[in-house]
Ligand SMILES: Nc1ncnc2c1ncn2[C@@H]1O[C@H](COP(=O)(O)OP(=O)(O)O)[C@@H](O)[C@H]1O
């Protein structure tokens with residue numbers, strides 16, 4: 001759609017402390033647009049999990065969010081290691097995160113399942129050694 | 141339950157947003173794993189955790205939570221306090237351990253999420 005509103009973010013892969021800043025900003029922007037609170041919550045939780053994944057599994061990447069008349073689309077793109085087995089990665093509890101990540105509160109293996117649960121559609125495009133692009137949509 | 145009641149029940153020290161203490165909250169969850177918290181999108185307003193990094197505040201923000209209770213005498217740093225202040229999230233610290241803090245709130249009527257799902 002021509003009148004789509006778009007937001008672009010670079011997600012720093014070096015910095016766990018700043019991880020989630022893009023999602024926080026998107027949440028603010030969507031609030032300003034006056035979208036319903038439950039939609040905003042679903043978008044921001046899904047994006048937050050994806051943003052954290054880019055930082056802990058893929059050295060960062062980019063996030064693009066567009067808002068059209070009928071949906072919010074989130075595209076998370078990284079040049080990380082890729083996901084060898086998507087079906088396995090989608091299972092609740094599956095995680096390759098290290099103990100040090102786990103001690104920070106992540107690595108429960110619930111991120112991808114949460115992202116799927118909170119969005120109306122989710123596509124994972126991934127190639128080993130090249131990177132991962134995840135496209136999620138929440139219908140308005 | 142008013143957040144001031146949570147403070148009293150847990151003997152907690154309020155760290156920020158004291159002005160919101162008389163707001164009511166209706167359910168809570170306790171966890172050190174943020175994705176577990178992010179699993180239940182129901183209106184949990186209070187997060188009890190032993191974790192102190194900025195992702196705790198961001199998780200609470202994403203979930204529209206109103207209050208974070210740090211157990212086992214854990215303390216957030218200045219950066220976390222200013223993040224919570226920006227969002228109006230009340231933070232408090234108690235010496236109680238997770239199990240005792242959750243149990244105390246639960247038996248006094250602050251339910252978990254299972255009752256909602
Ligand atoms: N962007 C990504 N790049 C590479 N691997 C990823 C990415 N996102 C997820 N994964 C893989 O999928 C697994 C499951 O992800 P997730 O459900 O979010 O759990 P967690 O992040 O807690 O490990 C991760 O442990 C990791 O192996």
Ligand SMILES: [Mg+2]
Nearest residue numbers: 049053111112
């Ligand atoms: Mg994850």
